[in-house]
Amino acid sequence: MKLEHWALFAHPKVSLATSYYSDLADEHERVTGRKGSHAATRANIVQAMHRHIPLQVGIVEVFDGQRTAQAREELLALGVRSVNVDRGSVGRGEVRVPSTADLCGRCAKGRAPVMSDGTVTPCVLGRFLRTGNAKTDGLANVFSGQPWADTAARIPRRPVPTAGCTPADSNDCDPANTPACDPAY
Template identity: 55%
Template sequence: MDRPTAFAVPASVELELTGKCRLSCGHCYNESGPAASHGTMTPDDWRTVISECAELGVTTVQLIGGEPTAFPGWADLVDHALSVGLDVEVFSNLYHVTDKGWAVLSRPGVRLGTSYYSVNAGEHDRVTNVAGSHAKTRANIVEALKRGIPIRAGIVRCHDGQLEELARQELLALGVHHITLDDARGVGRAGDGQAPTTDALCGNCARGRLAVLPDGTVAPCVIGRWLGSENVKGPGGLRGVLGGQAWAKTAAGIPPKRTPVMGACTPNDSNDCDPSNTPACAPAYGIAPVPVPLGGCLPNDSRS
């Protein structure tokens, strides 16, 4: 199938398989937890989306949640993505990994993402609201490294006094070299009941990335979930959504963050989704930068 010309093909697509998770992180953007559901997308629905991603020219899919490994058939979805030529990242809290899970994560073309909040076990567990989660996640980070699985970690600042810098140093000492640092975004539980705004976004949503939510809704990213409207279950599938006017309007409505360069402001094209380290500034030349609002995208990155 020819690649589309009417719209930009995203390089990466986040597939939010489920809201179910053993943890209940206080900053979780989709309010995942043990009582959450898998949504309405079936394994066949997800396989269709994955196939269409490959046909469109997407290069990477990220399986995310909640906890993606809690979704029945997640391993088959990894196999399917690999079979159609896609790279796969599984973003897991690494609280519990089965022997079968390790076998899947060890396959060529698969990499792993996780969240880590503090060098202090009590502080990490305070974020996840599950006692013992720090010990299990840390042990499984070590196990992933021992198995040679490519892994990255996201650290999210959730409260004042958090030992995030020590967490970064610990991860480096363990052998994790791809580490991102961000602030909790005002979405989901972190929003404290307030309606989210585009200030919570990094500015790269819908620019080289998008997300498919557990009900099939297409959103600019998992953080910008409230901006989703059309659904992959519609007659045109993912291609139809991306080629439609509603998606174009949504993408155009997300203001890109801008970074100061030699006193001027230029669009942030780093695609790092890490606004805590990417200051924004006003669009006019020479205006001093202003801080980015609290809230973080990290896509990844730190989901649960």
């Protein structure tokens, strides 16, 4: 990652989240499909810890026998305190196509993930809902733009807020470990 990105990430209102698939490079890269992704991801995790940047890591179990427990232990040893393990939505060899109906209904409310390529989405679980690009459009333009408004309007809202689901709380949005925040499936 570039040095100027780390300066931006050090802002007190910024937190980072990433996925990690295994403590072994070949398993991690089997999931990502990119050679070198394990080393790059691990190096960025180490850098975030070194810089005391809040970091949440999700370990997604995608295939049987995947070394998720070992990956969790490695992350804890590196100093990561927020590590969630979840299962991917893969079954019978097919990946289920995501939909807005799968989301908790609180997306686009005071938070917005910005992916490494600049893509802005209304929720970390709604990465398929691309609303603009922070790098090319700027965040103010993304949030005031029609794609953001249209996407936010398409996300079904729950009629009554679910107690215990606090997506607006800094670092407390934890769908993998908070039943109240589970996606709607």
